[in-house]
Amino acid sequence: MTTAILETPSQTQPAKQKVMLCEGNEAAALGVALARPDMVAVYPITPQSSLVEHVAKLIADGRMDADIVDAEGEHSVLSVLQGGALAGARTYTATCGPGLAFMFEPYFRTSGMRLPIVMSIVTRDGITPQSVWGGHQDAMTVREVGWVQVYCETVQEVLDTTIMAFKIAEHHDVMLPVNVCLDGNYLSYGTSRVELPDQAEVDAFMGVKDVNWHVALDPLRPMAVDPLTGGSGGKGPSTFVRYRKGQCRGMQNSLRVIEEVHEEWAQRFGRRFAPLVEEYRLDGADYAIMTLGSMTGAAKDAIDEARDAGKKVGLIKIKTFSPFPVEALLKSLNKVQALGVVDRSVGFRWNCGPMYQETMGVLYRLGRHVPSMSFIGGLAGADITVGHFHRVIEATEKLLSSPAPIEPVWLNEKD
Amino acid sequence: MAMFGGAYNTIAFDAAKCDGCGDCMTACATAKTGTVDQSRSRIQIVGSEHDGFELALCRQCGDPKCVTVCPAAALTKNGDSGVIEWNASKCVDCLLCTVGCAYAGIALDAGSGHVAKCDTCDGAPACVPACPHQALTYITTSRIYNEVGDWEDLFAPGLAGCQGCNTELLMRHTLRRVGPETVLATPPGCVPGMGSVGFNGTTGTKVPVFHPLLTNTAAMLAGIKRQYRRVGREVNALAIAGDGGASDVGFQSLSGAAERNEQILFMVVDNEGYMNTGMQRSSCTPYGAWTSTTPIGKGSGGMPSQGKTQDAKNLPLIMVNHRCEYVATASTAYMQDLYDKLDKAIQASKRGFAYLHVYSPCTTGWRFPTDQNMEVARKAVETNFVMLWEYNPKDGLEFTRPVDDPLPVTEYLKAMGRFRHLSPDQISHIQGKVVENLAFVKQMAHRQSA
Known part of the structure; x- marks a missing residue:
């Protein structure tokens, strides 16, 4: 301690x-x-x-x-x-x-x-x-x-x-x-x-703490917190929509606030973290791999080795997953011709990783076709090594010339 | 100051204790007329149509018919004492009042030639101490009405309970007593269902009020109370919850908060099921009861469906075993008892966890006429189906209203439709459980008081 x-x-x-x-x-x-x-x-x-x-x-x-x-x-x-x-x-x-x-x-x-x-x-x-x-x-x-x-x-x-x-x-x-x-x-x-x-x-x-200015259970300013809201009559539908729209607005606002807070942190404490999306050696890359969380360290090592070997590959890391940083990610995806997305979890509905599923929505908004594929690794404590990421890089590179596979690649399937 | 129309102290009569000796009448006649002529007494003991005796005496009614019928305004209700006063200088001796009164509480005094009635001897009625059998008592239940009625009603007018439901009254009385420095939690159920938390941006309560989840009432209140304690503010944390949310899905957070001795007053309004959502079974539903999820039917394989097949969970006893600062059962038919317990629970909640379990008959879900709520609540206690007791760690468990000579449980069961289908075997099971439960609690009372 x-x-x-x-x-x-x-x-x-x-x-x-x-x-x-x-x-x-x-x-x-x-x-x-x-x-x-x-x-x-x-x-x-x-x-x-x-x-x-x-x-x-x-x-x-x-x-x-x-x-x-x-x-x-x-x-x-x-x-x-x-x-x-x-x-x-x-x-x-x-x-x-x-x-x-x-x-x-x-x-x-x-x-x-x-x-x-x-x-x-x-x-x-x-x-x-x-x-x-x-x-x-x-x-x-x-x-x-x-x-x-x-x-x-x-x-x-x-x-x-x-x-x-x-x-x-x-x-x-x-x-x-x-x-x-x-x-x-x-x-x-x-x-x-x-x-x-x-x-x-x-x-x-x-700064100053002020956490319940908007909703409080306080005898000094009594209010009903969470009265029954909604239904099909009276003020119900519009009231409920107002709540939900407010939540969506708060989520979208957070993208700006996350950037501002990270910038202030960098100014005050000298450490700069990408607030929403980090690009690593993406400039001049033909294709990219996408990561989330601690796996990114090994992925960056693999990118360095691949770059040294002459491969034009870069990395996109997501820091802010919710709300999904659509605009920031669009800027990064604009730079590449193919994409491999590595997830540390499973999206059962789409037979792919959840981050890949989210990213497909962003790819659609690019207005051009970027071939992509899903990798799933590191489940239940399994390691995703530099070696695994070299497989990811190779498979993603093939998307530039071959059709994208429908099935995800399970990185630890034979470990 | 009490308003006209309130309830006041009055003289109560226990017919079972009266042997008709007439000492009360002698005392009254002496005090009021200076004679021992019992016919001039304002209190009259008369033979009943059945065995025993009845009382003819002014009830000092809240809505006095004698006052209404008097053409000379000779009778008025005193707003402070509640006594209906007779003014000799205005009286025209028409005797209409003696016809208007249903209790024979005002009658012609032949000795004076005018009507005469009880004036409670200015709060010290001579008849009461004269009774050698304590059949007469000068009761003070009106304390509730007079004191609480003067406190602010902290719920909005117009809550929407079912006709004949006493939960709304219970809520209003409770919050009046706990006061405005309160945060009120009403988890999903009848209490918010009648509008206490409001709808679509409105509120039904003048203190901060919220819907917790059905599952987390005690935990949310704990967080609120702790933060106010941290910043040095005295705020009451009060839950008015249903039995389902407390005994079933909300039990974990209830038990956890009790174990941590959070400073909360947790009141359960036990109507023995999920009545707000359509009368489904809860673990507090008694054996044999019809509910919408324990319906009556012919069943299959010769096994008819005859209501709930398990006995009710005894939640207040479980809370006793958390060694809470205070645990009590109460009934809306015994308001003085309930109020005494509410006062103790409020004080206990300043030290730790206080739990009040109020049995509250549901006219809609139990299927009895809407004017029978108090009667059903009273029968539950008189049969020992429900026992009224209180517990604190120092004094242990004690009965507050023991029923030594209980009515058979059928007196309670037959008062409502949800038990109409019971077989003789089921009834004897219930009667057996009443005896067993009483013995269990008595043993607990004895052990913990020792």
């Missing part, structure tokens, strides 16, 4: 930061502490457990001043936080896999009530088969529920993004819950060098 560093002053510029070594779950916990939530509700689940253990210890040690609620399950975890947020609290939790599934009922509702709750998803594959290892199936399954969802590539990005997530969620043009997704196993337990921002600098970055 290295939290003592939190209080250690530093003279480095532009921001005072300490260097330390920690796993992704601890990095998330440190980011949460720096964001100063009022209330944290926890229920342990693999591979999230060490994250909430770190949070609990930070609070127990007096290094974080938050009310911690050890709830009896994920359903109540999110419900407690909804209550807290409606009473004006900045709130946080983390979950994954079956826990997220159990939480789904209040999860759907959080975005509808426009509560800026931040929740890490330490992503885990779905059951059955029974599995406790990483994969994006959990977060992908709930991608159509109105939460902002961002995926991290590195441990440092987990720490920084966790803090930024509160600012994005609480922006008055957004007012939506945010999932910070970090890959189970690979980021949760992956230990890496991180720079820890100074508390005062983070306080200045965060």
Whole structure:
């Protein structure tokens, strides 16, 4: 445990930061502490457990001043936080896999009530088969529920993004819950060098907390939260549409806010992350592969080796998956003639990866045909290695001259 | 100050204790006329058509017919004391009032030549202490009406409960008592169904109110309460929930919040099923009851479908085993008892989890006439089908209204349609369970009080 560093002053510029070594779950916990939530509700689940253990210890040690609620399950975890947020609290939790599934009922509702709750998803594959290892199936399954969802590539990005997530969620043009997704196993337990921002600098970055100006359960300004709404008569249809359109507007606004917050973060703390879509060696590429989350590290190594071998291939990484960054992605896709999309989860309806399915919609808007294909790898903790990405690059290159296969390629099928 | 039309203290009569000795009449005559002439007493004990005795006495009615019929305005209701006062200087001795009163509460006093009636001796009626058998009591149930009636009704007028439902009254009384510094949770069911959270942008309540999910009422309230405690504000967290949302799908969050001793007042209005959605079975539905998901039919293989085949889950006893700060059962037929418990529950919820389980008959779903709600609620208690008790960790479990000589459970069952189909075997099963449950709770009361 290295939290003592939190209080250690530093003279480095532009921001005072300490260097330390920690796993992704601890990095998330440190980011949460720096964001100063009022209330944290926890229920342990693999591979999230060490994250909430770190949070609990930070609070127990007096290094974080938050009310911690050890709830009896994920359903109540999110419900407690909804209550807290409606009473004006900045709130946080983390979950994954079956826990997220159990939480789904209040999860759907959080975005509808426009509560800026931040929740890490330490992503885990779905059951059955029974599995406790990483994969994006959990977060992908709930991608159509109105939460902002961002995926991290590195441990440092987990720490920084966790803090930024509160600012994005609480922006008055957004007012939506945010999932910070970090890959189970690979980021949760992956230990890496991180720079820890100074508390005062983070306080200045965060600004004034104001989370329930729009909806509250407060005797000083009584209102009915969630009266029965809809139906076919009276004000029902138009009222319901107004709610839903507002949610969609908040989602679209978040694309701009995510960019602004990342830019401010870069200015204050000197670390720049692509907010929506990252291009890696895409200029001059004929074709590209597309990635999400921690797999991107191995993919970038493979791209470097392929480029060294003379292949004109680049990489597009998605950071913000929900809302899907259509305009930003269009700009990147405009540069390529073929595309291979690597998913860490399964889209059962389309027999392909979910990110591939989403991307096909963007490809349609290009106005020209770009052959593409779906790769599925890294399920249930399986590794996606540099070698796997060389197969992805080769298969994608063939799209320039051969018809695209209909079936997805299952990268770990023979591992 | 109480308004005209309110209910007030009055003299209550327990016919079972009266032996007709007439001491009360002697005391009244002495106090009011200076004689021992019982015929001049304002209280008259008369022989009943059946065995025993009945009372002829002014009830100090809220809607007094004697006042209405008086042509000389000689009778008025005192807005402060509630006593109906007779003014000798205005009275024209027409005696119309004696015809108007259904209780023989005002009559000609031959000794004076005018009518005479009870004035409660300015709040200390002479008759009451004179009774050697405590058949007369000067009751104070009107405290509820007079005190609570002066507090602000925090629900909007015009909530839409079924005709004859007493839940709306229960809600209004409860929120009046808990007061405006409250956040109210009403999970899906009859309580929001009658409009307490409102529709399409309107609200039905003057305090902050919300629909939790059916499943997470206690958890959401816990979050609200904790945040206000964190910022140093005293805000009550109140749930008025149905039995289904508490005993079935919402039980996990209820149990979790109780275990964490969250500072919540959780009231369950138990109408023994999912009545708002069309009277489906819940785990609080009693054995044998018809519901829309335990219907009556001929079945197959010679096994007729005869209502619910399991006994009800005893949710309040389960809450006792969470060692909550306060747990009590209550009935809308015993409002004084309910109010005492509500007061204790409010205080307990400032320290930790308080749970109040109110049995609330459903005229629509239980199938009884809409004017019979209180009668059904009362029969449930008089048969021991429902037991009224309270619990706190220090004093243990105690009966608040023990019924030592219960009516047979058939008196309760026959009062409503949902049990109409019961076979003799089913009735004896229910009677057996009543006896068994009583013995169980008595044992618990004894053990925990010891």
